[in-house]
Amino acid sequence: AQSVTQLDSQVPVFEEAPVELRCNYSSSVSVYLFWYVQYPNQGLQLLLKYLSGSTLVKSINGFEAEFNKSQTSFHLRKPSVHISDTAEYFCAVSDQGAQKLVFGQGTRLTINP
Amino acid sequence: DAGVTQSPTHLIKTRGQQVTLRCSPKSGHDTVSWYQQALGQGPQFIFQYYEEEERQRGNFPDRFSGHQFPNYSSELNVNALLLGDSALYLCASSVFPPDLNSPLHFGNGTRLTVT
Numbered sequence: 310a311q312s313v314t315q316l317d318s319q320v321p322v323f324e325e326a327p328v329e330l331r332c333n334y335s336s337s338v339s340v341y342l343f344w345y346v347q348y349p350n351q352g353l354q355l356l357l358k359y360l361s362g363s364t365l366v367k368s369i370n371g372f373e374a375e376f377n378k379s380q381t382s383f384h385l386r387k388p389s390v391h392i393s394d395t396a397e398y399f400c401a402v403s404d405q406g407a408q409k410l411v412f413g414q415g416t417r418l419t420i421n422p
Numbered sequence: 423d424a425g426v427t428q429s430p431t432h433l434i435k436t437r438g439q440q441v442t443l444r445c446s447p448k449s450g451h452d453t454v455s456w457y458q459q460a461l462g463q464g465p466q467f468i469f470q471y472y473e474e475e476e477r478q479r480g481n482f483p484d485r486f487s488g489h490q491f492p493n494y495s496s497e498l499n500v501n502a503l504l505l506g507d508s509a510l511y512l513c514a515s516s517v518f519p520p521d522l523n524s525p526l527h528f529g530n531g532t533r534l535t536v537t
Contacts, residue, residue, distance in 0.1 A: 412464030
């Protein structure tokens with residue numbers, strides 16, 4: 310069975326500061342990894358994904374995540390956050406591509422001015 | 423191009439009642455999955471429908487059932503509602519067979535409150 314652990318339920322940071330949201334996974338098979346973002350009163354939007362190849366993946370809005378197989382981690386980072394990044398972030402794993410995702414419990418990112 | 427649409431947006435039911443939630447997939451998608459997101463938790467997979475059949479199911483009781491129509495839209499039915507069924511129910515659509523480069527597209531969800 311697969312599982313995902315997001316180590317921080319809440320992360321408060323100041324605007325323009327760097328941030329790291331931690332994610333560890335457990336799986337007995339090859340996995341695909343995802344980060345989704347959920348803004349208030351909205352559904353989930355895909356932020357970035359690791360399927361294969363380069364272990365460092367990047368999104369169009371400055372986030373990046375690195376797949377570390379030995380540490381079974383997929384931490385999300387951004388060098389400088391903006392107020393608009395305030396949201397809930399979910400790490401997810403799947404052994405079926407983008408289908409049937411197993412999500413972590415989420416990390417609430419709060420940006421203070 | 424309409425994305426995934428869900429209705430209603432909010433719903434209040436009484437314990438023991440039955441509820442039906444509806445979902446229209448993104449244009450071009452033929453597979454619908456349902457997820458339950460309890461307050462403060464990540465979404466949990468309920469089941470997936472393709473070609474009007476349930477293809478995969480998560481760890482949910484038989485009180486949770488679904489249906490997919492020929493136009494690919496879907497319904498989620500929950501019978502004998504419990505207080506613990508209160509959650510945000512998310513619908514996600516995709517294409518079949520699974521394409522690694524085609525992500526799930528989520529709707530904004532239906533917030534169900536059971537009193």
